[in-house]
Amino acid sequence: MHRIYLSDLHLEDAGAPAFLRFAECLDVEADRVDEIYILGDLVEMWIGDDDDSANAAALIEALQGASRRCRTYLMHGNRDFLFGDTFAAQAGVDLISDPHRTDDGVLLSHGDALCTDDHEYQQMRTLLRSAEWQADILGKSLAERKAFGQALRAQSKESSANKAANIMDVNPDATAALMQGSESRTLVHGHTHRPGIHRNGNGQRIVTGAWEICGWLCRQREDAFQLECFSLARRYGT
Numbered sequence: 001m002h003r004i005y006l007s008d009l010h011l012e013d014a015g016a017p018a019f020l021r022f023a024e025c026l027d028v029e030a031d032r033v034d035e036i037y038i039l040g041d042l043v044e045m046w047i048g049d050d051d052d053s054a055n056a057a058a059l060i061e062a063l064q065g066a067s068r069r070c071r072t073y074l075m076h077g078n079r080d081f082l083f084g085d086t087f088a089a090q091a092g093v094d095l096i097s098d099p100h101r102t103d104d105g106v107l108l109s110h111g112d113a114l115c116t117d118d119h120e121y122q123q124m125r126t127l128l129r130s131a132e133w134q135a136d137i138l139g140k141s142l143a144e145r146k147a148f149g150q151a152l153r154a155q156s157k158e159s160s161a162n163k164a165a166n167i168m169d170v171n172p173d174a175t176a177a178l179m180q181g182s183e184s185r186t187l188v189h190g191h192t193h194r195p196g197i198h199r200n201g202n203g204q205r206i207v208t209g210a211w212e213i214c215g216w217l218c219r220q221r222e223d224a225f226q227l228e229c230f231s232l233a234r235r236y237g238t
Helices: 017-029 054-067 085-093 119-128 132-140 140-160 172-183
Strands: 002-006 036-040 071-075 094-098 106-109 186-189 196-200 205-206 214-221 224-231
Touching: 002 017, 017 054, 017 214, 036 140, 054 140, 085 094, 085 214, 085 224, 106 172, 119 132, 132 140, 172 205, 196 224, 205 224
Parallel strands: 002 036, 036 071, 071 094, 106 186, 186 205
Antiparallel strands: 002 214, 196 205, 214 224
16 A cells, blocks of 8 residues: 655645646656545635635645546545535645544544633634534625635634643543554554654654745555655656
């Protein structure tokens, strides 16, 4: 089995380096790997599957190109929890739940649900993931949702700036409980923007990096995992 795992790209502008490298990465890796997993926060904000922007069209086009050649999976993050079945069908991707366990026992999560020390965030997460709240927001006009998305981003940045760094990391006990409950020895997640491979008595926890200074992915070949970083300033694979 050959897979790659990505998260926290926070894509916005289809002409930006991160967006271009993402499209190139999909194009190259779709011919190399068996499966591609995107573990949340693919975009900075998704306001609904009726998004008619050029960025949304470019995103669908990039995912379509990959999904025609290999299975491509998408998990919701804290920025793009409104990705729905319409978008998935257009892009050719399979939406997966959080957490998700692969056939060979790799446990996948966006990671935000494991940040249990951040009680304020967990309360907000519960609200935003509820069916009632999502039905209400999706019933509003596209313009209203765009304004709401901008306000939510601003609120998130202000809130994060005033929190201790350890509060926004995963809780060790919550992580251990998740891995033990799923009987998995490998967990791959994102969200914290702290890439690394951590090993302990429960197995290994692999954290994918955010596409900020460089691009990141985790590559799995059979039972071997490695983190890879690459420049966002030049074409992927060169």
